Amino acid sequence: MLEFQLALDEQAVDDEVFTFDKVHVLLDQKALEEVGKYLKIDYYENQGFRLINSSQTLAYGLRIKKKTS
Known part of the structure; x- marks a missing residue:
């Protein structure tokens, strides 16, 4: 089981990118x-x-987290 989070982040090499109304969603494998x-x-x-x-x-109950370098 995975723990899901929402965060402002940069795309990693293995991320898939989905765009919905100008919002980019990054998901790893x-x-x-x-x-x-x-x-x-x-x-x-x-x-x-x-x-x-x-x-x-x-x-x-998720909140968008700020990127932590």
Whole structure:
């Protein structure tokens, strides 16, 4: 099982990049395997972001973290 986080970051060599309305989402190979072909990023003002794939909620209560060099 993976721990998912949302962070401002630079693309790594092995990252896949997906662009949605000018927002770039970077996923490494392990995350791609866990997510599958569907990922929904949902936001609730009092709960933060939620990541959902086609069969389960992967993470909830997420906040976007600043890049830590």
